[in-house]
Amino acid sequence: MNNTEFEEFLALRQKRSLTPDELARVAGWLAVHTADRERWDEEAALCSALRRMPEPPVPSNFMARVWLEIDAQERRAAAASIGAGWRAWLRWPSLATQFAFAVLLLSAVVVLQGRRVRTQTQVARSVEHIAAIARGPSVEMLKDFEVISRLNQSAADVELLAAFEQQR
Numbered sequence: 001m002n003n004t005e006f007e008e009f010l011a012l013r014q015k016r017s018l019t020p021d022e023l024a025r026v027a028g029w030l031a032v033h034t035a036d037r038e039r040w041d042e043e044a045a046l047c048s049a050l051r052r053m054p055e056p057p058v059p060s061n062f063m064a065r066v067w068l069e070i071d072a073q074e075r076r077a078a079a080a081s082i083g084a085g086w087r088a089w090l091r092w093p094s095l096a097t098q099f100a101f102a103v104l105l106l107s108a109v110v111v112l113q114g115r116r117v118r119t120q121t122q123v124a125r126s127v128e129h130i131a132a133i134a135r136g137p138s139v140e141m142l143k144d145f146e147v148i149s150r151l152n153q154s155a156a157d158v159e160l161l162a163a164f165e166q167q168r
Helices: 003-015 020-032 035-052 062-089 090-132 137-141 145-151 158-167
Strands: none
Touching: 003 020, 003 035, 020 035
16 A cells, blocks of 8 residues: 555545445555554544534525626626627737737738729720720810800701712
């Protein structure tokens, strides 16, 4: 037997009476280790005093009180977790989460800016192509008021059309 087993027998003696085999092993240990005899006797006296004490009275509503306390603790824990939700973002363990969120936000901004620049560039190119294809009236023609006023007329000039038809 070693010291660990002796400690286990001390703890076991508080829970139940030792068997004759276990008592024989302890007696062999105590014969060799006389310093542990005093501790063994003190523990034995303590155990016997505790066994003589009356059991404490248990109230009839003991289980109901226990369940009420459990429910109250659960409600307090739930209320505390709601308030701690935002504070949890500011603690050190969630710093990695904050960093990941910042990287995600930054990448989204970069992608959106890239699309905006690309869209403005595409609009500018489209305007260049349309300007090259659709030539407007010349400046000399726009200086003439009669030509401009004729451009706003919605009815066709029948005499002019007839003159063009004859020339063909």
